[in-house]
Amino acid sequence: MPKIIKDLEKNIKKSAMELFINYGYEQVDMKMISKKSGIAVGTLYNYYKSKKLLYMDILEESWQSTFLNLDEISSLTTIPSKEKIKKLITTLYEDTETRNGLGKYFLGNSPFELNEDENFNSLKNNLLTKVKNIISSVSKIETLSKCNNVDVMLTESLLLLILTTFQLHPENKNDNINFLVEFINLSIK
Amino acid sequence: MPKIIKDLEKNIKKSAMELFINYGYEQVDMKMISKKSGIAVGTLYNYYKSKKLLYMDILEESWQSTFLNLDEISSLTTIPSKEKIKKLITTLYEDTETRNGLGKYFLGNSPFELNEDENFNSLKNNLLTKVKNIISSVSKIETLSKCNNVDVMLTESLLLLILTTFQLHPENKNDNINFLVEFINLSIK
């Protein structure tokens, strides 16, 4: 017996997102999503062909605006370096907060199923590239700039720190951002 | 006779460790361990009550020497700060390399089962505390030292970066350490 539910897709996404955020990809099963959203399992599959695709859709959507924001930051050519990095960190942090940490699988450990997924890796590479471009556009202080691959390493470090810091101390937004800005900016001329 | 038992246990640990390192906690199942070690599944359970406990035992053992090393570093009171940090990073990195990244679950995403586990968290806190003590023992540069919780944040960052850097570029040992030392030491007076 079908229930009448408005904005079903949004409902599914919202419920699934909450669960994915709280329990991670593997801990969440389709029945949980069904229960949480009040939508039958079969219905979920009317909207998404598989659990993975549902996750990917949520993930991709949640990063779209961040990508736009990164492009915008990329285009800021006259801003002082440290300002730029601050903007980068703040943006990433706040977007991470908005999507409640979704994306934690990008660096570090991701479920096998996702790690193998083309779209997942494409999204991840997209993110890394966009951030790296910004990192590359500012000068690093000499001691660092002698290192091989500084830009890549800094990019990974920055993303990792933002994603994780948010997860570890989600309630300390300002402190987190503050620390990250000061910390990362030590590398920037 | 106890020799044989010891050997068996060692065998289990060795095989399981290799698998856990290569495939991660969730991707490894007890049959894989049984096959790799040549020891029956039931026997595994004679030595370890559960998969989790087997993992935990391996994890704990693999960090014991690191803990000793950390204590040793802790006791170095006359060494210059940056030297100390360098030693800290090098030690942690090399130990991480020795155990091939085991411990990647400490920061970032860990399987639900582990995250809930008391021993896992206790081990993690032990590590964090020991590192934090070392971090605390050196002076941070002013811009950073104004941040709340600098020591905790630096500790987490440092561990996270070492663990992840090793995973992302396992073949670039020197570059990795170099970068990490230069990067972290920017925070140190």
Place this chain on the structure above:
Amino acid sequence: MPKIIKDLEKNIKKSAMELFINYGYEQVDMKMISKKSGIAVGTLYNYYKSKKLLYMDILEESWQSTFLNLDEISSLTTIPSKEKIKKLITTLYEDTETRNGLGKYFLGNSPFELNEDENFNSLKNNLLTKVKNIISSVSKIETLSKCNNVDVMLTESLLLLILTTFQLHPENKNDNINFLVEFINLSIK
């Protein structure tokens, strides 16, 4: 208005029939029929209470004209026996061809659902009876006529062979008919 409805029903039948013929009863699902016919799933159920009933309706209709043809053959009393059998086989084969093998479930393996169905079995018995009557009306050669139940057995054999031969070599119409006529007529005096 009734025109439109009739068209709809015809459309459903035509689409469903094509699918049932190509993929068989079980491989076809209601969504496929809906897609192929351009008619909503719910509408299909306005016309047919179930997938089975839809199939049955198509099946029954597709055999109506064959039944008439069989009656006609039955009424040919002056025709030589082998001529009669030839006509029987040719008619059955060509009708089988026209409905593209629909009815393959009559002999041999039918989906559980159909096998249990009263209408299905009634249709099947109708067919068997009509053919048996024709078979009974001609004399079999002595060696065969000593067998118990020759008429039934010959009837089943004949139907089975026609249905299957068409399926196995659908493009060899003439060869198939030829073989069947020669083969079956060996039994006829």
Place this chain on the structure above:
Amino acid sequence: MPKIIKDLEKNIKKSAMELFINYGYEQVDMKMISKKSGIAVGTLYNYYKSKKLLYMDILEESWQSTFLNLDEISSLTTIPSKEKIKKLITTLYEDTETRNGLGKYFLGNSPFELNEDENFNSLKNNLLTKVKNIISSVSKIETLSKCNNVDVMLTESLLLLILTTFQLHPENKNDNINFLVEFINLSIK
């Protein structure tokens, strides 16, 4: 809690075979087999990687002795043709009876999953080839021998009739064989 059951594999096969025979491949699910055999579902998978493989194993095994019998008949070169065919039919019928009709999927309608399966088709072709060789070794009467592909068509017909006749009148063994022998032998010189 494991039960102690002797001859587990035989038990599985026997139960599964009975079910497959009575209900067909698709109607049988792993839980039914589990229940009927008193063996847990997971255990079934210790013996067979999938439902299809379980079925294929049963099918293949059940035809092995028939294949040997066919080879034996093939090697009878001095026996009169009609005797040979009689032997062929009797053997096939009795073996069909022994395995209770398993193999009904060879001609006619088989479940999609099996139809696609390489082993299934290989087994089927093996059977067809072996029977065709025997059929080819005897002379057909003139009227038939003019037909294209007589041997193939006779082979298919014979197998089809045996398999189906058994299914339709399982209790009339003698009548069935009698009829089949007389019927088919009409084609043989």
Place this chain on the structure above:
DNA sequence: TATGAATGAGCCTTCATTCAT
């Protein structure tokens, strides 16, 4: 009446754990 989204029982398969030998 036509629509097609919603339903949920049911299927195949996996895997940590148990226990008779």
Place this chain on the structure above:
DNA sequence: AATGAATGAAGGCTCATTCAT
């Protein structure tokens, strides 16, 4: 103590059917 077969709960997904619009 060592074995590995046996267990069964649980998960992803399908599809005939229903029903609010």
